[in-house]
Amino acid sequence: MWFFALPEAGDIVWCRFPEEAMGRPGPKPRPALVFDLGTLHGDPAIEAIFGTSQKLERLYAGEFAITPEDGLAYRVSGLSRATKFDLSHSVFLPYSDVWFGVPPGAPHGQTPKLGILHPSLMRRAQAAYAARRKR
Numbered sequence: 001m002w003f004f005a006l007p008e009a010g011d012i013v014w015c016r017f018p019e020e021a022m023g024r025p026g027p028k029p030r031p032a033l034v035f036d037l038g039t040l041h042g043d044p045a046i047e048a049i050f051g052t053s054q055k056l057e058r059l060y061a062g063e064f065a066i067t068p069e070d071g072l073a074y075r076v077s078g079l080s081r082a083t084k085f086d087l088s089h090s091v092f093l094p095y096s097d098v099w100f101g102v103p104p105g106a107p108h109g110q111t112p113k114l115g116i117l118h119p120s121l122m123r124r125a126q127a128a129y130a131a132r133r134k135r
Contacts, residue, residue, distance in 0.1 A: 006046075006113055007067025008034065011113050011115075012032070012033055012051070013046075014029045015102070015112065016028070017048060019120070023098055024115070025098060031069055032048035036092075040070070040093075041094075045095055046121075048090060048092075049089070050090065060086075061131040063085065063086045064085060064087075065082060065083065066082065067082040072120075076106060077115040077117065077118065
């Protein structure tokens, strides 16, 4: 196991987000939004927010989307397609190559970073965060 340089909150990373039981990486990497940094058993960890390009026609409480219509905000996200993030679906994961990988094209070098959450999307993300607590 090896570790990458730590991301910052607001980074979008390439993650094998667990789909079922914690402890098992998901079968395919997907975008995840870094929400918080911490440690697990003394090792670096991040709180990752689930991202998906599926079912974008409907956003539920706690979700927000980044789409090509967002212009610069979409471009700096590093996403290759419209993606929604579900702030009610997050998990702390060890920040290692078990859970994170270098995305196709390695836009930021040998690191899982795809891009960033542009400041213009902060209100959208904050509204989703507030709504997720009301579920």
